Amino acid sequence: QGVAIAERAYQQALAFAQERKQGTALDAPKGAPMSPIIVHPDIRRMLMEMRAKTQAARTLSLLLAALLDRSHREPDEARRKAAAERAAIITPIAKAYATDIGVEVASTGVQVHGGMGYVEETGAAQHLRDARIATIYEGTNGIQAIDLVLRKLPLSNGDAVKALIGEMRGVVAAVREANTPGFGHSAARLGAAVDSLERATEWMLATMGIDQASALAGATPYLKLFALAQGGTGLAKKALAMQGEDQGAAALATARFYAEHHVGEATALELAVTEGAGAVEDSTAVFAA
Ligand SMILES: Cc1cc2nc3c(=O)[nH]c(=O)nc-3n(C[C@H](O)[C@H](O)[C@H](O)COP(=O)(O)OP(=O)(O)OC[C@H]3O[C@@H](n4cnc5c(N)ncnc54)[C@H](O)[C@@H]3O)c2cc1C
Numbered sequence: 001q002g003v004a005i006a007e008r009a010y011q012q013a014l015a016f017a018q019e020r021k022q023g024t025a026l027d028a029p030k031g032a033p034m035s036p037i038i039v040h041p042d043i044r045r046m047l048m049e050m051r052a053k054t055q056a057a058r059t060l061s062l063l064l065a066a067l068l069d070r071s072h073r074e075p076d077e078a079r080r081k082a083a084a085e086r087a088a089i090i091t092p093i094a095k096a097y098a099t100d101i102g103v104e105v106a107s108t109g110v111q112v113h114g115g116m117g118y119v120e121e122t123g124a125a126q127h128l129r130d131a132r133i134a135t136i137y138e139g140t141n142g143i144q145a146i147d148l149v150l151r152k153l154p155l156s157n158g159d160a161v162k163a164l165i166g167e168m169r170g171v172v173a174a175v176r177e178a179n180t181p182g183f184g185h186s187a188a189r190l191g192a193a194v195d196s197l198e199r200a201t202e203w204m205l206a207t208m209g210i211d212q213a214s215a216l217a218g219a220t221p222y223l224k225l226f227a228l229a230q231g232g233t234g235l236a237k238k239a240l241a242m243q244g245e246d247q248g249a250a251a252l253a254t255a256r257f258y259a260e261h262h263v264g265e266a267t268a269l270e271l272a273v274t275e276g277a278g279a280v281e282d283s284t285a286v287f288a289a
Pocket residue numbers: 133136137138139140141142143146
């Protein structure tokens with residue numbers, strides 16, 4: 001539902017931006033007529049944000065679907081078990097991230113529409129209302145994060161998560177080796193995010209047994225960090241696979257945008273996990289007042 005609403009909001013915002021005229025392009029001659037707003041850098045940034053987040057959430061959802069298939073259909077029992085463990089880990093991440101993205105993308109869609117987004121005629125605000133429930137039902141996203149940390153992270157003593165992190169590292173290495181200028185700073189951003197996820201995972205595994213309150217204070221930022229690293233490497237993997245194809249350049253630009261504009265948040269999320277529990281604990285002083 002999160003991916004579907006986000007996709008609808010993106011398509012609608014894109015169509016609006018191609019039609020709505022306001023201001024003139026930066027390189028337009030003096031006296032030129034107004035330009036469609038899609039020429040403005042901030043509008044292009046918002047549309048790319050919508051597209052990249054939607055596609056990252058879709059890669060997570062499709063990864064989960066493939067893992068669930070493999071957990072039933074792999075001929076080898078050990079491989080079925082490994083796929084089932086991975087599916088168990090990705091389930092709360094895909095649910096929470098895709099539905100959070102539904103809200104964020106629908107909200108950006110309202111912004112692209114300007115004042116027309118806030119009033120009812122365009123339908124942009126309806127997407128935002130429709131998306132909002134998905135973060136709450138089918139297990140609130142806060143509960144999904146707790147499920148990830150307390151029940152999924154310990155699977156096979158943390159080895160199942162570590163294997164996923166290892167595969168993310170493989171994608172980062174492939175991006176680096178491809179040496180494709182269109183990837184921009186993707187390898188550095190993705191590499192740093194996977195490093196952050198690895199350190200945050202080690203902190204979680206070491207902390208959850210001795211200080212559950214601190215681990216749970218960081219559960220939601222940990223889930224988002226995981227989603228950024230998994231989604232970012234997923235988009236990069238797709239861009240690598242599509243090189244030379246019709247939509248290859250668009251896939252590359254989308255993967256690069258996600259890595260350069262969003263994956264950098266991983267550094268802050270790691271610190272919120274590993275150093276942020278004290279601030280949550282200190283909130284006692286706030287709520288007691
Ligand atoms: C439109 C709509 C349709 C629905 N459809 C269905 C349906 O078809 N079937 C069905 O079974 N249910 C349905 N629900 C119910 C929905 O699943 C619940 O609203 C949802 O699970 C949250 O439960 P709650 O509303 O009791 O919130 P609460 O459990 O009171 O949660 C409030 C807040 O506290 C947090 N919280 C709660 N416990 C903890 C904890 N231990 N640690 C940390 N944080 C916690 C939550 O994450 C949330 O942020 C629907 C709800 C709506 C609004």
